[in-house]
Amino acid sequence: MTDDRRSPSGGWREVYAEMGVSTAHEPDSLGCPDCGDDCPRLRTATYWCPTHGTWRVAAG
């Protein structure tokens, strides 16, 4: 049994939680910044345009 709450690395849970909050607002699709097509989300801030390929949302 591991005890994450007492482990120094256990702090990642709080960090991840904060990151989750900051990224949770990313929609499942966005309009391509170049052509405006609807781009499905591949990852947290990575979207895919059928014309322009993958692109990322600028952080902040």
Ligand SMILES: [Zn+2]
């Ligand atoms: Zn595009």
